[in-house]
Amino acid sequence: MADGRAAAKRQINSRLWLSGSWLLLLVIAALAAPLLAPQDPLAQDLFASRLPPLWQAGADPAYPLGSDSLGRDVLSRTLYGARIALVVALIAGSCTCILGAGLGLVAGYYRGWADLLISRFIEIWMAFPPVLFAILLIAVMGTGLTSIIVAIVVIDWTRFARVIRAEAMSQSAMDYVASAKVAGRKRFGIMVVEILPNVLPTIVVLLTLEMGIAVIVEAILSFVNLSISTDDPTWGSMIAEGRASIHQSWWVLVFPLITLFLTVLSFSQLGEGLKDHFDPVLR
């Protein structure tokens, strides 16, 4: 038994370390992008278009990971892309979290008509195809960073609301809530002081997972060409460009794809690792 627990703990720790390191690396890359990038990410040079990466014949050392059909540097665009991805992850993730967890908490603790209303909205939201909903919202609001963040918040708040509502409901049934009531605490006070701290671990886990999802949604939206704008270096738009010219220059797709893959995997593994870390059985 003890052996199994230690092994499980080791596995969780290594998961947390690996994903944490990659995300840290990404943050550094995003912050230091102007220093690290060999080229201006927006600079086009038709004489340097579709250059292969460094280790292939015909490469130009000025473009270490090659260039796209307009002669833009893949490495520089990937680095700058991290900025947009992380900004979206952070802001969209936290806004979704605040809205969704807030509504879930209110629905699960106050019950009554507030719960009826919020639950009904959740049900309606579950009947929308999320990607189509997001695309629709961007079409309505126009492209740009704010639109993306708003779209992510609007489509994904239910993810928090559903889970937190259920958690708040089960916490409300606990004895400590009853004794707080007896002690004469106000209902709002109980929700914030007693319930919130107990659902906080779940919120943190969901937030981490949501950041990964936000990065993906942003990439999907730029892939469909409805994100920031076509010029700005986002991983999604690079992937769209790479998908179109996949038979001529695979590297335009591969490098942003790998980066995106690892980032999404890291957020998700970080979330899962945190979940197990908070799990009292394993702790």
Add this chain to the structure above:
Amino acid sequence: MTLIRTFLKRLVSMLITLIGVAVIVFFVIRIVPGNPIAMMLPPGAGEEDIARLKALYGFDKTLPEQFLIWGKGILAGDFGTSITTRQPVMSLVLGRLPATLELSIMALVMAVALGGALALAGTRQRGGKTEAVIDVTNGISLSVPDFLWGLLFILLFGVLWPVFHISGRVSPALDLPFVTNFYLFESLLRLRFDIWLDLVSHMFMPALALAIPLAAIIAQLLKQSLKETMHLDYVTLARTKGYSETHVILREALPNAILPTLTLVGVQFTFLIGGTVIIERLFSYEGLGNMAIDAVINRDLPLIQGIVILFAVIFTSVNLLVDLTYALLNPRLRHG
């Protein structure tokens, strides 16, 4: 008796949800700044032409009036006319639906087969190296969404080792003798295995991309409930009767372990169908989702409304169906 009442309750709730979806999509897309009529006319068209077209599509009325007209139409089976193609939305949408359904069901079958096999293998070899490998694979498959799997497959099996088609639903050179749009199904019925193979070769990668995350969820949950079930007395008893481990897992443990997985698969299947939107775009597969994105880009309001409603109907029906199956499969509820 209670079963029927629960069913009716769910049906009413489903209708309210659908009305909610209709209201939201109707008003959200009408905040669109771009004027859809303007895009349809050649440059230099007069005010009069614009007014005539507006009247034709009903855009001259107030929003609540427009909504009522649209709602009445839906009840009569009329979803309006597409602005870009000028065909009835209903026939456009129904023309594309079979492609999306075939893709989703293919993906579901793959997910169940893959996830089920992994769960059984993991239960058979529990505690060993095989189980550890399955767990790690599951973890990664779960974390990465269909969109990224699709891109990865395009790279691996479309470019590096081109064994599958990476765009379209069927090779354009093929002559299709079909009367329905359920190509995959009809090609089997007509014994046209050449066309069937071509269809599968187009569908395989998008379906697999959709299937992988769901397969991982199935594998994880089913394995967990199987392992719990394997410790129960009736399983032990079956072992003493001389049955093999595989037989014990399949015949004794599986029927009881499968119910929680089934409920989950229902919800997850709607997520999978939602995923077809971007996956169809990625693989240029001519289904509903691809059409929906085009409709958004072209601001084809009636078409967008129709597609969203159709998706909502599919999602809610799948959930209802799963609840019914659950009730029917569970002998305790059946004989309640």
Add this chain to the structure above:
Amino acid sequence: MSFLKLEGLSAQVGALPILRDVSLQVEVGEVRALVGESGAGKSMIGKAILGTLPEAIRITGGSIHLDGENLLAMAARERRHLIGAKAALIPQDPLTALNPARRVGPQITNRLVDILGWRRKQAQARVIELLDEVHIPAPERVMRAYPHELSGGMRQRILIASAFAAQPRLIVADEPTTALDVTVQKQILRLIRDMQQRHGTALLFVTHDLGVVSKLCQSMTVLYGGKVLEDTTVDEFFQSPAHVYSAALLAATPKYTDPDGSLMSVPEAVTRSVEAEIAAHDHRRPG
């Protein structure tokens, strides 16, 4: 020659011994009790014989001979078939021992058809006959029922019928009455005894209940801490228990003819002395 013969059977979970050098025999048609407090390893012996030990438990030595063949030296497939054909289990808790997802009938007949190769008709007729034998009214109807539609006593009767269905020559009964209420317990015990006598099956009866032992069994094995303390006939045990622990056990049973008065509490001084004895014995043995 004995039908079941355990010699020097030892088992461990991790480094912790569960069974220590256990030897016992069950003759053809004999009813032997396996007695001990909870944790004595009595259920583990039954599980070891039937091949259903939990994965974590390893058999580290000894042999189990069933009808002259060493189970531990056989291939898994042959072992399963041999056990399936010659032995059977009456489980402890009738509420969890029938598969809730399947009808009762097939759960009994399938083994006859799948493992022993009977025809389905023949198997069905045999099971109906057996259900009748265990006093189940309207057997045909019961066979079409789901387990949750039947009472606990009814299910235990079905499980007994099921155990006897394949005409096994050894039945392991793992505390088959502890999960039932007292009035039903008596009926079930009588039923097991009647069935055993009618079919001449050997019975290994795992229990902590000396009252039951006195009524049902001829010989008995007393276990403590995974070790055999005493191997004797029931008559001898109740007249003059050889081991100090056995005596304490007997003294702890208020009235051994009364099946519900079987709460056991052996004085701590006795258990401590037994433990010291086992430890000393382990020391003398090499390894």
